[in-house]
Amino acid sequence: MSMLNVPIARTSLTPEEVESVLEPLRSGWLVQGPKVREFEEKWSAFTGAGHSIAVTSCTAALYLSLLALGFGPGDEAIVPAFTWVATANVVELLGGNVVFCDIDLETFNIDPEQIEARITSRTRAILPVHLFGLAANMEAIGTIAKKYGLWVVEDAACGFGAKQHGQHVGIFGNAGCFSFHPRKAITTGEGGMITTHDAALAEKLRRLRDHGAAVSDLQRHLGPRPYLLSDHTEAGFNLRMTDIQAALGSAQMNRASDILAERRRLAARYNQAFADLGWLRTPLCPKGFEHGYQSYPCLFMPEQTRRAAAARDAETIHEVRCLRNEWMDALQRKGISTRPSTHAVHMLSYYQHKYGLKPEDFPNAWAANDCSISLPLFHGMTNAEQEYVIYEVRQASFSDIRLL
Numbered sequence: 001m002s003m004l005n006v007p008i009a010r011t012s013l014t015p016e017e018v019e020s021v022l023e024p025l026r027s028g029w030l031v032q033g034p035k036v037r038e039f040e041e042k043w044s045a046f047t048g049a050g051h052s053i054a055v056t057s058c059t060a061a062l063y064l065s066l067l068a069l070g071f072g073p074g075d076e077a078i079v080p081a082f083t084w085v086a087t088a089n090v091v092e093l094l095g096g097n098v099v100f101c102d103i104d105l106e107t108f109n110i111d112p113e114q115i116e117a118r119i120t121s122r123t124r125a126i127l128p129v130h131l132f133g134l135a136a137n138m139e140a141i142g143t144i145a146k147k148y149g150l151w152v153v154e155d156a157a158c159g160f161g162a163k164q165h166g167q168h169v170g171i172f173g174n175a176g177c178f179s180f181h182p183r184k185a186i187t188t189g190e191g192g193m194i195t196t197h198d199a200a201l202a203e204k205l206r207r208l209r210d211h212g213a214a215v216s217d218l219q220r221h222l223g224p225r226p227y228l229l230s231d232h233t234e235a236g237f238n239l240r241m242t243d244i245q246a247a248l249g250s251a252q253m254n255r256a257s258d259i260l261a262e263r264r265r266l267a268a269r270y271n272q273a274f275a276d277l278g279w280l281r282t283p284l285c286p287k288g289f290e291h292g293y294q295s296y297p298c299l300f301m302p303e304q305t306r307r308a309a310a311a312r313d314a315e316t317i318h319e320v321r322c323l324r325n326e327w328m329d330a331l332q333r334k335g336i337s338t339r340p341s342t343h344a345v346h347m348l349s350y351y352q353h354k355y356g357l358k359p360e361d362f363p364n365a366w367a368a369n370d371c372s373i374s375l376p377l378f379h380g381m382t383n384a385e386q387e388y389v390i391y392e393v394r395q396a397s398f399s400d401i402r403l404l
């Protein structure tokens, strides 16, 4: 097969979507105006959320949601140990403390069975993450949150299209936070969205993103006396999305279902092509869940990795990691980009030092950090590109490798 260059992800925009950014540029309304409102309305319609509030990133969304709920200094939040660092950083930035919880190695999501043991008298919130497009088990997490009176802020950065029991993520907890970074299915370059059913919380979030203004510029301009300035009822930020970004997001929402269907079709093709490879565990989608496939996270040498995680066996995890890295190098030489699926946050130096943590404290997150591999998956991926990845993955053989 002739060599192709296949990136881990590639932004795919239609000519109409590219054109869409010109509308606010021509109209002159550039910041949090009619296009932001339109994008928010489409987001609510797609997810089933009562309210959607656009902001500058998912990190901003997480920060603002916790702040608006009342999370503050000394409070603890339970965060999965395997996630993008932003989930934990927002807790630290609010003066709180992160309490990590291990994940289930099969789903890469927080293991609900380990949450209760992590709850203390200072716990205020659980931050489940719907990693890579698979919903965390919100039924189980909701039961725990209710029992202990905890807030749930969903990190749905990768959650576009992720559902449990037919309900879209982002509306199980008090708030849901989405990302529109270019690695996500819908992108605005940078951008984020908060979803909630709570009207009072939504109002507070709208004020906090806009300097604490009681009335937004759009409301003022649509009202009878646009020249009167708003009162500011609290000290807020400027975390407003631009209309240029929102126009792009809104245009992509017109084909939201097609984007999702295409990602699912690509994942199904991979699942089928790799079903017989014992050394590569493709992403699971448990019964009752619908996967959005923000990416295609696999577990490399799953048998050995599972056993090593359970035994906290550093040597085997190290060996699998070395083999995985060599394989990633080999694929890169063939033009195929891969990535570790994400990182174990408790192994990053800030968290390691602040909380005195060791990799083996959260063995599944450690194993996922060292032994996961994401393959290229993005809407707009051509058949030739996917066939090439499938061919090259199947060329590798790790079945007869003996580890220590």
Ligand SMILES: Cc1ncc(COP(=O)(O)O)c(C=O)c1O
Residues within 6 Å of the ligand: 056, 057, 058, 059, 060, 083, 084, 086, 087, 129, 131, 155, 157, 158, 178, 179, 180, 181, 191, 192
């Ligand atoms: C799980 C998770 N949480 C939070 C974020 C942060 O999103 P943003 O870059 O929009 O701030 C990301 C981004 O990759 C993510 O994957």
